Amino acid sequence: MNMQTFRESAFNGLWKQNPGLAQLLGLCPILAISTNMVNAVSLGLATILVMALANLAVASLRNFIPYEIRIPVFILIIAALVTVVDLAFNAWLHSLYLVLGIFIPLIVTNCIVLARVEAFAAKNDALSSTIDGLLMGLGLLWVLAVLGGIRELIGTGTLFSGIEMIFPDASALVIFGDDYPGFLITILPPGAFFALGCLIALYNAINTRLAARARMRPAASAEAESATPEARPAAG
Template sequence: MTKPRVSELAYNGLWKQNPGLVQLLGLCPILAISTTMVNAVSLGLATILVMAVANLGIALLRNFIPYEIRIPVFILVIASLVTIVDLSFNAWLHELYLVLGIFIPLIVTNCIVLARVEAYAAKNDPWSSTLDGVMMGLGLVWVLAVLGGVRELIGNGTLLQGIDMIFPSMSAIQVFGDDYPDFLLAILPPGAFFALGCLIALFNWLNSRASAKSQRKTQPAAGEASVEIEAASASAR
């Protein structure tokens, strides 16, 4: 795979076609589990693993799967991987497993996973498909991390609450002090909608600003070219 192709897949997954901000896929886990940064990132990393391996497996098998039964086969592959992830969390990260609860098995029905398998892995080579799954997953992770961090910071005044479930020697960071009054709205589902709406608005503003900046750069060049053409035509007369 060429370097421009890698850059294109990375840019699409992390920004241009971000699953959380552009495609608006997987909103249920995005809104429900982003109460803390640890919960959000943990579920996002589990989703990356499923997406990468599912894309790899489907890309390897795409020529052997009949078109008529492709969706059931895709779901079967994804469900098998999610079962492995679910059992792994239960075995090695049991406290985090209890917190994430049903949202780990629900990765099977996550539109992000099935969409990338159907739209990309079923039509491309294994390496490109794996990279696409990783980048799309990372795009979801950074959205989850920002949402979880903002909601946790505003709601509880902390960051990395629950990190001891993964690394027992670590503890949460109390950013605003122990006397910070909890802002319950930020932790409840309405807070998730407000935070996601603000993040999408910021994302769109950054894109429009970059587009306007690129247009300003191209306009002088076009103006100079038109002046040169006019000068050439005048000299020809």
């Protein structure tokens, strides 16, 4: 993978084909687990690990997997990796494991993971596929982090609530003070839809503005060229 290909993959994963904002995949965990930033980022990191390793495994074995049974084999590979991640959370981050609950095993059925395995890893080399999985996962991670941060900040006035489940000596940041009454609807299911809808609207507005600027550049260049006087031959 050369630098140009890497830049294209990074732009696609982080922005153009962002799983949460552009493709609208995996909305169930995005909406359900983003009640605070710690939960959202933890699930995002678990998904990144599964996506990268699943893409690596499928890309390495793609020439040995019969086309007719590729989907069951892909799901089996993803399920094995999710089982490892699930057991690791249970062993080393048990409190967080109890909070995330069923959403770690549900990574097996997450459309984001299976879509990238089928669309990219099954057709490309191992290195490119692993990088693609990482970048797509990072695209989902920043959406989860922003969504969880917004909901937690408005809903409870804090950030990193629950961080002690990962780092026992850490504590949440109180942004609006202890007397902040909170805005309950933000951390309820309706608040998840409202917050994600605002993010998607902002994403579309930025894309529209960028597209308008891209259309204006050729017109501006043409006007500049037409305004430049042509060089005249020197008189003999």
